[in-house]
Amino acid sequence: MPVWLREHSWRQSLAAVYLSLPLRGARATPANIFCGEQYLKVSIPPFLFEAILYAPIDDTNSTAKIGNGSIFFTLYKKEPAMWDSLTLANADKEKLQYLRENAVLKAQEKAKEETEAKKITKQEHKKYALEATMKLEEAERKRIEDLKEKERQKVAKELELWKNQQKDADKYKSIQKRGELHQEIEPIKERKKEKMNKTGISNEGISKTRLKSTKGCHGSCSMFSQNLKEEQLPAPRSAATIKVNFTPRVFPTALRESRVAEEEEWLHKQAEARRIINSDLSELEDLKEEEKNPDWLKDKGNKMFAMGNYLGAVNAYNLAVRLNNKLPLLYLNRAACHLKLRNLHKAIEDSSKALELLTPPVPDNENARVKAHVRRGTAFCQLELYTEGLQDYEAALKISPKNENIEKDAEKIRHLIQGTMQSS
Amino acid sequence: MSAAVGSERPQVVLHVQQALSYTMFDCKWVPRSARLLCLGSAARGTGIAQLYELHGARLELLREIEKPKPIKCGTFGATSLQQRYLATGDFAGNLNIWNLEAPEIPVYSVKGHKEIINSIDGVGGLGIGEGAPEIVTGSRDGTVKVWDPRQKDTPVANMEPVEGESKRDCWTVAFGNAYNQEERVVCAGYDNGDIKLFDLKSMSLRWETNIKNGVCSVEFDRKDINMNKLVATSLEGKFHVFDMRTQHPTKGFASVSEKAQKSTIWQVRHLPQNRDIFMTSGGSGSLHLWKYEYPAQRSKKDSEGSEMGVAGSVSLLQNVTLSTQPISSLDWSPDKKGLCVCGAFDQTVRVLIVTKLNKI
Numbered sequence: 001m002p003v004w005l006r007e008h009s010w011r012q013s014l015a016a017v018y019l020s021l022p023l024r025g026a027r028a029t030p031a032n033i034f035c036g037e038q039y040l041k042v043s044i045p046p047f048l049f050e051a052i053l054y055a056p057i058d059d060t061n062s063t064a065k066i067g068n069g070s071i072f073f074t075l076y077k078k079e080p081a082m083w084d085s086l087t088l089a090n091a092d093k094e095k096l097q098y099l100r101e102n103a104v105l106k107a108q109e110k111a112k113e114e115t116e117a118k119k120i121t122k123q124e125h126k127k128y129a130l131e132a133t134m135k136l137e138e139a140e141r142k143r144i145e146d147l148k149e150k151e152r153q154k155v156a157k158e159l160e161l162w163k164n165q166q167k168d169a170d171k172y173k174s175i176q177k178r179g180e181l182h183q184e185i186e187p188i189k190e191r192k193k194e195k196m197n198k199t200g201i202s203n204e205g206i207s208k209t210r211l212k213s214t215k216g217c218h219g220s221c222s223m224f225s226q227n228l229k230e231e232q233l234p235a236p237r238s239a240a241t242i243k244v245n246f247t248p249r250v251f252p253t254a255l256r257e258s259r260v261a262e263e264e265e266w267l268h269k270q271a272e273a274r275r276i277i278n279s280d281l282s283e284l285e286d287l288k289e290e291e292k293n294p295d296w297l298k299d300k301g302n303k304m305f306a307m308g309n310y311l312g313a314v315n316a317y318n319l320a321v322r323l324n325n326k327l328p329l330l331y332l333n334r335a336a337c338h339l340k341l342r343n344l345h346k347a348i349e350d351s352s353k354a355l356e357l358l359t360p361p362v363p364d365n366e367n368a369r370v371k372a373h374v375r376r377g378t379a380f381c382q383l384e385l386y387t388e389g390l391q392d393y394e395a396a397l398k399i400s401p402k403n404e405n406i407e408k409d410a411e412k413i414r415h416l417i418q419g420t421m422q423s424s
Numbered sequence: 425m426s427a428a429v430g431s432e433r434p435q436v437v438l439h440v441q442q443a444l445s446y447t448m449f450d451c452k453w454v455p456r457s458a459r460l461l462c463l464g465s466a467a468r469g470t471g472i473a474q475l476y477e478l479h480g481a482r483l484e485l486l487r488e489i490e491k492p493k494p495i496k497c498g499t500f501g502a503t504s505l506q507q508r509y510l511a512t513g514d515f516a517g518n519l520n521i522w523n524l525e526a527p528e529i530p531v532y533s534v535k536g537h538k539e540i541i542n543s544i545d546g547v548g549g550l551g552i553g554e555g556a557p558e559i560v561t562g563s564r565d566g567t568v569k570v571w572d573p574r575q576k577d578t579p580v581a582n583m584e585p586v587e588g589e590s591k592r593d594c595w596t597v598a599f600g601n602a603y604n605q606e607e608r609v610v611c612a613g614y615d616n617g618d619i620k621l622f623d624l625k626s627m628s629l630r631w632e633t634n635i636k637n638g639v640c641s642v643e644f645d646r647k648d649i650n651m652n653k654l655v656a657t658s659l660e661g662k663f664h665v666f667d668m669r670t671q672h673p674t675k676g677f678a679s680v681s682e683k684a685q686k687s688t689i690w691q692v693r694h695l696p697q698n699r700d701i702f703m704t705s706g707g708s709g710s711l712h713l714w715k716y717e718y719p720a721q722r723s724k725k726d727s728e729g730s731e732m733g734v735a736g737s738v739s740l741l742q743n744v745t746l747s748t749q750p751i752s753s754l755d756w757s758p759d760k761k762g763l764c765v766c767g768a769f770d771q772t773v774r775v776l777i778v779t780k781l782n783k784i
Contacts (some may be wrong), residue, residue, distance in 0.1 A: 025719040101443060151437065155439070155777045156439065156480065159458070160480065163458035166457050170456075170562070214549065233548075233555070233556050233557070234555060235556075236574050236575040236605075237558075238580070239578055239579065239582070240580075240627040241583070242581065242584075244583055244584065244629065246585065246590070246592050246618055247632075356563050
C-alpha cells in the first residue's frame with residue numbers, strides 16, 4: 001500500500017503553475033518523477049504522489065527541482081488560463097486509469113522519438129566527419145598529383161627544347177655540309193690529284209667513291225672529316241681464332257635442362273650408402289681397423305680378382321657386404337667373381353642386386369649399369385636361358401649403343417636362339 | 425611509384441607509351457637526335473624496324489622497314505656520327521649494316537652464324553674511343569665473332585668452342601677497354617653461367633668465371649676507358665658487379681653481387697653521363713636504378729703479396745613497375761641525361777625520364 005503524499009502546496013500564474021511537494025524524508029531522483037501532458041506522478045516507494053492536472057501542460061519545458069527535502073515543480077501551461085484547482089475534481093477511477101495509461105504511452109513514444117532523433121543526429125555527424133576527412137585526403141592527393149604533373153611538364157618542356165636544338169643542329173650541319181661541298185669541290189679536286197700522285201694510285205676510275213673520301217681541309221662538321229679519321233684508322237685486325245672451353249659440371253647439363261631431382265637422389269644415395277655400417281661388431285672385433293673399411297675390402301677384392309684368386313675375392317666382397325650392404329659396386333664385382341667361378345645363379349642374384357641399387361638411372365652410373373647387364377646376360381646364356389640373356393644384352397646396348405663387343409655378343413645370342421628354334 | 429615526390433630520390437616518370445603491333449626485341453636511340461628505333465618480329469615471321477620521333481607527348485612513326493627475317497638486336501656503336509648506320513643481327517644468324525635513309529640494300533651483309541644472333545655490340549664509332557670500328561656478335565651456336573665493316577665475309581676474331589666440346593649458347597656480348605687504338609676486350613656471357621673475357625690485342629682468353637646461373641646481359645660501364653667495372657646480370661634475379669681494375673692471378677676480379685628481383689634480370693644499362701649509375705630491367709616488368717659506391721681502397725695486397733681488387737657496394741636508388749611482362753630491352757639516350765626507352769614483351773614501347781640524376 002503506498003503512502004500518499006498530500007501536503008503539497010501550489011500557486012499559479014497565467015502561464016505557469018508552481019507546485020511544491022515536501023517529501024517526508026525520502027530522497028528523490030529524476031527517475032522517480034513521471035510527468036505526462038496532463039498527469040504527474042512522483043513515486044518514491046513507499047511514498048506516492050499523483051495528480052491529474054486541470055489542464056494540459058507543456059511537459060518538455062516544465063522543470064522539477066529536487067532539493068531541501070522537497071520537489072519544486074514549474075509547470076508551463078499549454079493554454080494560458082487560470083486554473084480553478086490543481087487537479088481535476090471529478091476524476092473517477094476509470095478516467096484516472098485511462099489518463100494514466102495514456103500518459104505512460106505518450107511518454108514512451110516521446111522517449112522513442114528522442115532516441116530516434118539522437119540517432120539521426122549522430123549519423124549526420126559521422127557523415128560530416130567522414131566527408132571532411134575525405135576532402136582533406138583528396139586535397140593531399142591532388143597536391144601530390146600537381147607536383148608530379150609540374151615535374152612532368154617541366155621535363156617535357158626541356159625535352160622539346162633539346163629536341164629542337166637537335167633539329168637545328170642537324171639542319172645547320174646539313175647546310176654546312178652542302179656549303180662546304182660547293183666551296184671545296186675545286187680545291188679538293190686539286191688535292192685529290194696531288195694525293196693520288198703521292199700515294200701512287202693511278203686509277204681514276206674509282207674517282208667517284210674517292211671523291212667522297214678524299215681529305216677534307218677543315219670543318220669538323222663536314223663529312224670529309226670523318227674520312228680524315230678513316231685514313232688514320234688502323235687496318236682491320238688480322239683474323240684469328242680463340243678456342244674456348246666451357247665450365248664442366250658434375251652433370252653436364254645446364255640447370256634448366258638437367259634432371260636434377262634424379263641426380264640429386266643418386267648422389268644422396270651414394271652418400272648414405274657410404275655412411276652405413278651395419279655389422280655386429282662382436283664377430284668383427286678381432287679384425288684390424290682397415291679390414292673394417294668396405295672400400296679397402298673392395299680394393300683387396302679387386303686385386304685378388306685381377307690375380308685370379310676368385311675365392312679370396314669373393315670372401316673379401318662378402319665381408320664388405322656384411323659391413324655395408326648398400327654399395328652397388330660390391331655386388332657388381334662379386335657377380336664377376338661368381339661368373340668366373342661358374343656360380344651362375346649367384347652371379348645372376350648379385351647382378352640383380354647391383355642393378356636394384358643403381359637406380360635412379362643417371363649418366364653417372366651408366367658404366368656400372370652396362371656392366372651389370374652384361375654380366376647377368378652372360379650368366380643367363382651360360383645357363384642356356386638365351387632369351388633372358390638377350391634381354392639383358394639389349395638393355396646394355398640401350399644404355400651404351402656404341403659398344404661393339406656388346407653388339408657382337410648380342411648378335412651371337414640371336415643366332416643361337418634362332419638356331420635352337422629351328423632345331424626344335 | 426614509391427616515395428613522396430618531395431624527396432630527393434630520382435623519380436622515373438613515364439613520358440610516352442606506345443602500343444606496337446609486333447614483338448619488340450630491341451630499342452635504340454638514334455645518336456644526336458630525338459629519334460628512336462624499335463627492332464622486332466612481326467607475327468607473320470618477318471623482321472620489323474620502326475623509326476619514331478618524339479613529338480611532345482607522343483611518338484610519331486617516321487619510317488617502317490620490313491625485312492625477311494626477324495631482327496633480334498641492333499647497335500649504332502660502330503658507325504660514325506654522320507653516317508649513323510645501324511648494325512643488326514637477326515634470327516637466321518645474318519649480320520647486316522643498314523643505311524636508314526636507303527634501307528633496301530644493306531651496306532654490309534654476312535651470314536655470320538648458323539643460329540640466331542642473340543646479342544650485338546659495336547665500338548669505335550660515334551666519336552667515342554679510338555681504333556677501328558668493330559662489331560661483335562654472340563650467337564646460340566656458341567661462337568662469338570668480331571667483324572670489321574671493311575672486311576667482307578670473314579670475322580676478324582672468332583671465339584668458338586674446342587672441337588668435340590658441347591656448345592653453350594652465348595647470350596650476351598660487350599666491348600670494353602678500348603682506350604687506345606690497339607687495346608680492346610670482348611666480354612661474353614653464356615647460358616650456363618660462364619663469363620669469358622677475351623683480349624683482342626693478344627687474341628687470348630684473359631679471364632673466365634662462372635656465376636652458376638645463365639648470364640642474360642653484360643656491360644662495361646664505359647667502352648672507351650681502361651676497363652673499370654663490369655656488370656653481369658643473370659637468371660633468378662641476381663647481378664654481379666666486377667671491379668676490373670685489378671686482376672688477381674688466380675682469383676680474377678673482385679665482385680659484389682646483389683639479388684634484386686625474384687625474376688630474371690634481362691638487361692643492364694649504364695647511364696652514359698655517369699658511369700656509376702645503371703638500370704636493370706626485370707622479368708616482372710620492373711626497372712631498378714642502382715648506384716655503385718667505390719670502396720675506400722680499390723685494391724689491396726693478399727697474403728702472397730699480389731694485388732687483389734676490392735669490390736664496393738651497390739645501393740638501390742629507385743624502382744618502378746611498368747608492365748606485367750618482362751622488359752627485355754633498355755637504352756639510355758646519349759644526348760639527354762635521364763631520357764631512356766624501354767620495350768617489354770607486352771608489345772609496348774615506353775619512353776621514360778629519370779629526374780634528379782644531377783643531384784646524385
